[in-house]
Amino acid sequence: MGYYESADSGATLLPVSFTEWEKRAKEKLAAGPFGYVYGAAGAGDTMKANEDAFRQYRIRPRVCQDISKRDLEISLFGKKYPVPFLFAPIGVNSIVHSDAEVAPAKAAASLGIPYTLSNVSTTPMEKIAEVMGDSPRWFQLYPPINKELTKSFLKRAEKAGFSAIVVTIDSTLLGWRETDLRNAFLPFLTGQGMGNYFTDPVFLSMLDEPPENNLMAACKKALDEGNNVSFSWKDLEFIKKETNLPVLLKGLTHPTDALLAIEHGVDGIIVSNHGGRQLDGAIGTLEALPSVCEAVEHKVPVLMDSGIRRGADIIKALALGASAVLIGRPYIYGLAVAGETGVKSVAENFIAETELQMAICGKKSISEIDQSLVIKI
Numbered sequence: 001m002g003y004y005e006s007a008d009s010g011a012t013l014l015p016v017s018f019t020e021w022e023k024r025a026k027e028k029l030a031a032g033p034f035g036y037v038y039g040a041a042g043a044g045d046t047m048k049a050n051e052d053a054f055r056q057y058r059i060r061p062r063v064c065q066d067i068s069k070r071d072l073e074i075s076l077f078g079k080k081y082p083v084p085f086l087f088a089p090i091g092v093n094s095i096v097h098s099d100a101e102v103a104p105a106k107a108a109a110s111l112g113i114p115y116t117l118s119n120v121s122t123t124p125m126e127k128i129a130e131v132m133g134d135s136p137r138w139f140q141l142y143p144p145i146n147k148e149l150t151k152s153f154l155k156r157a158e159k160a161g162f163s164a165i166v167v168t169i170d171s172t173l174l175g176w177r178e179t180d181l182r183n184a185f186l187p188f189l190t191g192q193g194m195g196n197y198f199t200d201p202v203f204l205s206m207l208d209e210p211p212e213n214n215l216m217a218a219c220k221k222a223l224d225e226g227n228n229v230s231f232s233w234k235d236l237e238f239i240k241k242e243t244n245l246p247v248l249l250k251g252l253t254h255p256t257d258a259l260l261a262i263e264h265g266v267d268g269i270i271v272s273n274h275g276g277r278q279l280d281g282a283i284g285t286l287e288a289l290p291s292v293c294e295a296v297e298h299k300v301p302v303l304m305d306s307g308i309r310r311g312a313d314i315i316k317a318l319a320l321g322a323s324a325v326l327i328g329r330p331y332i333y334g335l336a337v338a339g340e341t342g343v344k345s346v347a348e349n350f351i352a353e354t355e356l357q358m359a360i361c362g363k364k365s366i367s368e369i370d371q372s373l374v375i376k377i
């Protein structure tokens, strides 16, 4: 939906800016769920660094470029996508809306935007496949300790039509999240976020009793599997060996790790600090992006997330070398406020603003965006 349509159609009753979505979500949600989504690790310095990093760059537009025909399309792993952003994996959506991951999956499908389903989703991956039809979807894996369970998740994702695997490696231990500690809020222990585990035959075979007989023990077992603190590079090779899908590594910011990831066979990198939820004091991802891209030398696509709040942020990330970005909290606030409609509205605003920004920069397509478009102040 373009600028004038959204102003005309009554869609303006929904929020337009990230700040407004966040405010409306806060009004709607109880303290526990809102704090879980909003919250960050420690003092929140990294969450702030993510957003601040975007303010350290300014766009230097070109003019008189005939911007009458514009195209936001990108290509990743041989597939074309309509816009340069994806939905980031976000677990346990049932804490903010009863439709849980079904709503963002449908919203993404309606726009052709890839949806990344979290390993710790409330909705099992097969249900997401059912509602998404042929629309693009990726599966995010918290690599389990148990190799048979790892294989099972990978095979199920392949069978359910997911076209890439995102291995998240920054959360083998959960960060120090003071809001959740204060609220005593950890949704996973109530069975939320267990959709993929509780439908997995290998996982169920690992339990002494089925989840319906001993929910807490089953939840704890799943979390123990996900908190795979001994995970190292050789385990990444195992994942690569067990799937034919492209494997992306999510959660690195150091160029040396990017090089090691490539050495161990990854097909793509997602520069991310988990939205500042893991390591307080860590570098903002936009600050980290140029050095990672420089090390990677275009060998694999580099994507990024954390702190993307508007079209200008997307333009800056692309200019600094990202092939695409992922949006996180913004769409969860949309989900909290208005379910599928809210998620779709957030995504449409991103599309409209990004297209406008690109055009006013004097660029007609994503491939025309390069480093000369931004300067660090």
Ligand SMILES: Cc1cc2nc3c(=O)[nH]c(=O)nc-3n(C[C@H](O)[C@H](O)[C@H](O)COP(=O)(O)O)c2cc1C
Pocket: 036, 037, 038, 050, 088, 089, 090, 091, 092, 118, 119, 120, 140, 168, 250, 272, 273, 274, 275, 276, 277, 305, 306, 307, 308, 326, 327, 328, 329, 330, 332
């Ligand atoms: C509530 C919440 C749950 C998340 N769950 C996951 C998850 O299950 N898997 C994952 O890889 N990242 C997860 N993330 C991190 C996001 O994928 C993404 O890296 C982050 O939200 C980007 O930062 P932003 O929200 O500031 O844009 C989660 C983030 C939030 C806010």
Ligand SMILES: CCCCCCC(=O)C(=O)O
Pocket: 091, 120, 142, 171, 174, 223, 225, 226, 227, 274, 277
């Ligand atoms: C092994 C389970 C960790 C779940 C973390 C969910 C998440 O990524 C987040 O809250 O952030």
